[in-house]
Amino acid sequence: MSIYGYARVSTDGQTLDAQRAALKAAGAERIYQEKASGARTDRKELARVLKALEPGDVLIITRLDRLARSTRDLLNVLAMVSEKGAGFRSLADQWADTTTPHGRLMLTVLGGLAEFERELIRSRTSEGRVRAVARGVHMGRPAKLTRHQREEARKALESGDATQADLARRFNVSQATISRLATQ
Secondary structure (H helix, E strand, O other): EEEEEEEEEEEOOOHHHHHHHHHHHHOOOEEEEEOOOOOOOOOHHHHHHHHHHOOOOOEEOOOOHHHOOOOOHHHHHHHHHHHOOOEEEOOOOOOEEEEHHHHHHHHHHHHHHHHHHHHHHHHHHHHHHHHHOOOOOOOOOOOOOOOOHHHHHHHHHHHOOHHHHHHHHHHHHHHHHHHHHHOO
């Protein structure tokens, strides 16, 4: 079983010294550190420590905001730690400790709340789409051709005055756009 530390600061003006000292005092054998915004999804050192974790290992951080920018981000990272069979502990946030039953309970509740929030957002978004369609709002990409151009192209296709390729060049659209008109 190994204890790994992860330290992060956002800007070059900040220092990692205090985090390194706290992680060493907590028993971290190896500390992964970086200077990167928490909003970045490509934090190389975080990816390295997650890859290094093995069953029974523990990842410790000084505070949750050093690891994640949002609840969703935190839960995603914790899911990766859990998949590795490792534990997680935040020194400043006693409740965020998957090495204890109480900590696992708190994080499970937090995960349930985040899932509930995602469901609410999905439901509100779906209801909003239904209301928009009922008001006549067009969903999706704007049409390449105006109603008049579509009618003109259909008439030319039906009468045989032009081929699909000719109409595509005339209206500056792909032949597939004209082909779809022919099947509508």
